[in-house]
Amino acid sequence: MSLKKVFIAFALFFAMLGFSGATFAEAKVNVSDTLKEVDAKIQIALEAVPAGNAQQLATLIKDANEKAKELDANYKFDFERTKVQQLLKKARDAAKKSDFPGAAQELKAAREGFANLKSFLN
Numbered sequence: 001m002s003l004k005k006v007f008i009a010f011a012l013f014f015a016m017l018g019f020s021g022a023t024f025a026e027a028k029v030n031v032s033d034t035l036k037e038v039d040a041k042i043q044i045a046l047e048a049v050p051a052g053n054a055q056q057l058a059t060l061i062k063d064a065n066e067k068a069k070e071l072d073a074n075y076k077f078d079f080e081r082t083k084v085q086q087l088l089k090k091a092r093d094a095a096k097k098s099d100f101p102g103a104a105q106e107l108k109a110a111r112e113g114f115a116n117l118k119s120f121l122n
Helices: 003-017 031-051 054-068 075-096 100-120
Strands: none
Touching: 031 054, 031 075, 031 100, 054 075, 054 100, 075 100
16 A cells, blocks of 8 residues: 555545534424424415415425424324325325315315324423
8 A cells, every 4th residue: 555545544534533423413493383384384275275276286285295394303203294294195186186175174184183293292
């Protein structure tokens, strides 16, 4: 092994030691604030149902589902969140098929499900 390769290996080794775990750590989101944001997005989607625009409604539901993915607390919470996200997926599928009453029903069930997630925080 040449001196140049040894130098490069040591330089890389010490460079990697310089990165701390905090450098790669994600910022924790406040679960209750995120739940409120998800609820607000679902409310916006519910208000868009009477307009009858399937594409816009599907987009609003997708935004709510994307925001819900940020929720993370514990195993049971994540399990229940995934079940409620399935309701959002059903609502989005119904919206794509222009089944607005079905989409509204699924959105109401999802909104209720997200409200019940607070009981799984502790």
